[in-house]
Amino acid sequence: MRDHYDVLVIGAGPAGLAAAQTAASHGARVGLLDAQPRPGGQVWRHDVQHPLPRDARNAVDDLHGVDWLARHSVVATESSSLRVETPQGSRLLSYGALVIATGARELLLPFPGWTLPGVTGAGGLQALAKQGWPVAGRRVVIAGSGPLLLAAADTLRKHGAQVVGIYEQANAGNVRSFAAQLRHWPARAWQAAGLRLRLAGIPYRFGSFVRKAHGDDCVQRVDIDTPHGVQTVACDLLAVGYGLVPNTELAALLGCALDHSDIHPRVQVDALLRTSVANVYAAGESCGIAGLAVARIEGALAGHRAAGHVDAARALLAPRDRERRFGALLARHFALDSRLHKLADDLTLVCRCEDVRMGELTGFTDARAAKLATRCGMGACQGRICGTALAELGRFPRSGSRPPIFPARLATLAGLSPLSSDDAQRGS
Amino acid sequence: MSARIRLTVNGHPVEVPAGASVAVAVAHVTLRFRRSVSDTPRAPLCGMGVCFECRVQVDGVAHVRACMTPASEGMQVVTDA
Amino acid sequence: MTVAAATFDLIVIGAGIVGAACADAASAEGMRVAMIEPGPIGGGATAAAMGHLVAMDDDPAELALARYSLRLWESFADLKEAEFSRCGTLWVARNDHELAAASQRIARLAAAGIDARPLDAAALYEREPALVPGLAGGMLVPREAVVYPPRVAQNLVQRAQSRGARLYARRAQALQRHGVRLDDDTLLSGPVLVATGCALPALLPALPMRARKGHLVITDRYPGFIRHQLLELGYADSAHGDADSSVAFNVQPRPTGQILIGSSREFSANDADVSPAMVQRMLERSFAFVPGLRNLQALRVWTGFRPTTPDGRPYLGAVPGALDQWVAAGHEGLGVTTALGSAKLMVDLIQGREPAIDPAPYAPSRMAA
Numbered sequence: 001m002r003d004h005y006d007v008l009v010i011g012a013g014p015a016g017l018a019a020a021q022t023a024a025s026h027g028a029r030v031g032l033l034d035a036q037p038r039p040g041g042q043v044w045r046h047d048v049q050h051p052l053p054r055d056a057r058n059a060v061d062d063l064h065g066v067d068w069l070a071r072h073s074v075v076a077t078e079s080s081s082l083r084v085e086t087p088q089g090s091r092l093l094s095y096g097a098l099v100i101a102t103g104a105r106e107l108l109l110p111f112p113g114w115t116l117p118g119v120t121g122a123g124g125l126q127a128l129a130k131q132g133w134p135v136a137g138r139r140v141v142i143a144g145s146g147p148l149l150l151a152a153a154d155t156l157r158k159h160g161a162q163v164v165g166i167y168e169q170a171n172a173g174n175v176r177s178f179a180a181q182l183r184h185w186p187a188r189a190w191q192a193a194g195l196r197l198r199l200a201g202i203p204y205r206f207g208s209f210v211r212k213a214h215g216d217d218c219v220q221r222v223d224i225d226t227p228h229g230v231q232t233v234a235c236d237l238l239a240v241g242y243g244l245v246p247n248t249e250l251a252a253l254l255g256c257a258l259d260h261s262d263i264h265p266r267v268q269v270d271a272l273l274r275t276s277v278a279n280v281y282a283a284g285e286s287c288g289i290a291g292l293a294v295a296r297i298e299g300a301l302a303g304h305r306a307a308g309h310v311d312a313a314r315a316l317l318a319p320r321d322r323e324r325r326f327g328a329l330l331a332r333h334f335a336l337d338s339r340l341h342k343l344a345d346d347l348t349l350v351c352r353c354e355d356v357r358m359g360e361l362t363g364f365t366d367a368r369a370a371k372l373a374t375r376c377g378m379g380a381c382q383g384r385i386c387g388t389a390l391a392e393l394g395r396f397p398r399s400g401s402r403p404p405i406f407p408a409r410l411a412t413l414a415g416l417s418p419l420s421s422d423d424a425q426r427g428s
Numbered sequence: 429m430s431a432r433i434r435l436t437v438n439g440h441p442v443e444v445p446a447g448a449s450v451a452v453a454v455a456h457v458t459l460r461f462r463r464s465v466s467d468t469p470r471a472p473l474c475g476m477g478v479c480f481e482c483r484v485q486v487d488g489v490a491h492v493r494a495c496m497t498p499a500s501e502g503m504q505v506v507t508d509a
Numbered sequence: 510m511t512v513a514a515a516t517f518d519l520i521v522i523g524a525g526i527v528g529a530a531c532a533d534a535a536s537a538e539g540m541r542v543a544m545i546e547p548g549p550i551g552g553g554a555t556a557a558a559m560g561h562l563v564a565m566d567d568d569p570a571e572l573a574l575a576r577y578s579l580r581l582w583e584s585f586a587d588l589k590e591a592e593f594s595r596c597g598t599l600w601v602a603r604n605d606h607e608l609a610a611a612s613q614r615i616a617r618l619a620a621a622g623i624d625a626r627p628l629d630a631a632a633l634y635e636r637e638p639a640l641v642p643g644l645a646g647g648m649l650v651p652r653e654a655v656v657y658p659p660r661v662a663q664n665l666v667q668r669a670q671s672r673g674a675r676l677y678a679r680r681a682q683a684l685q686r687h688g689v690r691l692d693d694d695t696l697l698s699g700p701v702l703v704a705t706g707c708a709l710p711a712l713l714p715a716l717p718m719r720a721r722k723g724h725l726v727i728t729d730r731y732p733g734f735i736r737h738q739l740l741e742l743g744y745a746d747s748a749h750g751d752a753d754s755s756v757a758f759n760v761q762p763r764p765t766g767q768i769l770i771g772s773s774r775e776f777s778a779n780d781a782d783v784s785p786a787m788v789q790r791m792l793e794r795s796f797a798f799v800p801g802l803r804n805l806q807a808l809r810v811w812t813g814f815r816p817t818t819p820d821g822r823p824y825l826g827a828v829p830g831a832l833d834q835w836v837a838a839g840h841e842g843l844g845v846t847t848a849l850g851s852a853k854l855m856v857d858l859i860q861g862r863e864p865a866i867d868p869a870p871y872a873p874s875r876m877a878a
Binding site: 035036037038042046048049071105117120126127128131133217218349352354379380381407 | 444445446447448449451452455456459460461464465466468469470471472473474475476477478479480481483491495496498
Binding site for chain 1: 809
């Protein structure tokens with residue numbers, strides 16, 4: 001099965017939705033695909049219990065004129081087309097223009113106890129709660145860094161969790177200065193005020209981070225390093241995330257240049273979001289972490305550009321640049337404390353797929369040599385967790401992207417459908 | 429109240445709301461989603477398809493990411509822990 | 510200005526599994542050894558290889574070298590890092606014609622002292638229920654094994670280092686009259702052994718070498734899905750034929766429970782990129798023999814290059830027309846199997862002893878003739 005789109009958008013978060021809707025508004029034949037079953041990405045993830053905010057609902061519902069391709073996962077690139085896995089089988093989708101809106105994932109750092117069941121990312125537990133994860137009545141510790149901690153707390157509280165505390169690694173001065181700067185973005189300031197109101201009564205501590213999680217079969221208590229010493233807090237769930245990193249694997253596989261000026265690469269684009277590869281554009285968090293507003297504007301910008309309407313794209317430059325400055329503000333005020341680099345000891349598992357301990361990596365200075373000797377990064381997550389963490393900890397950068405960019409059925413790589421259970425029985 | 433979906437996890441019947449993921453169904457029964465290669469129990473970490481800690485067997489197919497898979501009626505889920 | 514060169518009894522260039530084995534064997538005899546490797550140890554063809562220890566019987570010389578090496582490999586059976594797994598090799602016959610041909614191979618292997626047995630269809634399916642129905646039978650070589658080549662290479666290098674061998678993490682820039690110059694202009698003095706595989710022409714352009722690209726795919730863990738290294742009996746036609754591109758059914762159970770799927774051969778592909786078309790061809794071949802593979806999760810695909818000489822045999826011996834220059838390279842797809850025997854043979858030649866097997870078929874001088 002081969003399908004062609006004038007504009008194919010990868011990722012159905014705010015950037016991808018805006019790109020698809022905008023390109024379709026110019027009459028282009030548009031496909032929008034995402035590995036998730038519903039559009040919305042992470043920030044607008046479908047919630048089984050609560051309706052989305054109105055603007056999110058509008059964006060998610062307004063897919064008029066767009067082919068919505070749910071549970072489509074890009075696994076490899078072929079000439080001007082993408083090999084895609086779906087639950088039904090394999091598809092080859094070709095495109096005139098491509099918009100990469102692959103968003104970001106959470107930065108998760110190793111610490112003793114982080115492999116215990118019940119320890120999740122902060123955005124991770126938020127995503128699970130929206131899927132229906134039983135959090136009602138559970139005691140949750142939220143820790144890590146950035147405004148996402150508050151958003152996660154809000155979702156969890158709404159789902160009936162008892163949020164024991166929010167522990168932000170940035171110090172109080174930085175967080176206060178960040179809050180003061182929000183006046184330049186009134187919508188954000190308003191949002192933050194609403195959040196604070198809803199989270200009133202939940203301790204929000206600064207200069208604090210999780211040192212260790214304890215428990216037998218699952219997390220039971222955590223040691224938290226605070227400016228006033230180490231506290232031990234009992235909990236049922238620990239949600240800890242250190243901000244976001246761009247998802248650049250698809251861009252890398254397509255041959256798009258990445259910007260390596262920060263620890264974690266981002267897709268390099270020109271002012272109007274063209275990557276180094278012709279007809280390939282990128283928008284939103286994959287081009288650098290800056291939040292929802294940037295994603296929506298850049299999505300629209302890339303949608304105009306991919307559909308050939310450069311003037312309409314150009315008109316969005318000023319608001320985009322203004323919102324991008326928020327990303328710099330975030331990075332500056334929530335820069336990670338260097339003590340976080342020392343949380344993992346020699347016995348802490350760093351590669352959770354292959355169970356490689358930190359101490360086994362002593363002496364290695366590049367990801368490939370370490371992988372060949374220890375299996376670090378050889379597992380199913382393909383180094384997304386450990387490789388990103390090791391880069392953050394200053395050990396070595398993650399090694400390059402190779403197909404499949406996510407594990408995929410062998411049948412998909414062969415361009416075939418999976419075996420039905422009948423076939424499988426005949427074959428065994 | 430929205431529709432409910434009935435499935436089994438390690439043989440136990442479980443009911444979840446429509447739209448819930450397989451991960452949610454598993455969490456109602458156990459937090460031990462899989463055994464790691466050095467035999468420690470694991471459960472979802474990222475919640476969004478990146479970490480592969482939530483792999484379970486769904487209708488006989490191994491290594492399915494529970495957080496990426498919508499629960500469906502009659503599904504048989506088996507954990508490895 | 511001249512800096513006094515460090516002097517060694519042997520300078521091994523290249524720390525793939527062949528170079529590493531040579532450095533290990535030389536240092537074991539008390540020779541003062543230098544190793545030169547700019548990349549990770551075992552990071553080239555060694556890292557890309559399947560790590561199947563297998564005797565191919567279609568060339569008597571290769572068979573002699575393989576048999577010699579396979580015995581030496583037994584000393585690694587208990588080394589944890591080697592991940593030695595004696596899964597045996599099961600050659601699959603699609604029809605009675607192939608099954609009949611297998612009996613000749615069994616006889617040749619037996620003559621070389623390698624245990625090989627015929628399997629009828631029932632015995633085949635008892636051992637490997639995942640095979641497609643309708644196969645005629647096969648040939649089992651029960652003592653063969655698989656290893657993890659890069660860690661073996663690392664282990665060999667560490668062993669050599671523990672005996673005093675020095676590792677230079679540099680590139681060898683040029684061979685000198687009695688030694689080698691590194692890319693930082695360091696001079697090392699002493700007999701040189703070039704074991705740089707596909708990169709051989711950079712230092713020894715007179716010895717023809719082609720890079721033969723291969724693809725491999727590895728899956729997530731499915732313990733017990735298959736139990737033996739599985740190959741089609743037609744494999745040798747792909748491996749030793751001269752077709753510009755070919756694929757063969759060649760599937761391996763890793764000790765982790767992962768399935769490693771090969772194999773492809775391409776002469777004219779010079780870039781290391783994964784070719785979707787080759788991967789498709791290779792996988793379709795494997796599905797034809799093991800249909801259930803289709804539903805398994807692939808984790809990674811990679812490529813590698815086999816160093817291939819015009820006659821398919823490695824160069825093992827003195828560099829023609831040069832003094833104190835030796836070469837051990839060009840093992841095509843059998844470098845892991847034959848590395849240990851190649852190294853013993855090389856050290857015997859360098860020390861002026863008669864090797865345990867006849868070195869004549871591998872003499873690099875055959876190219877000059």
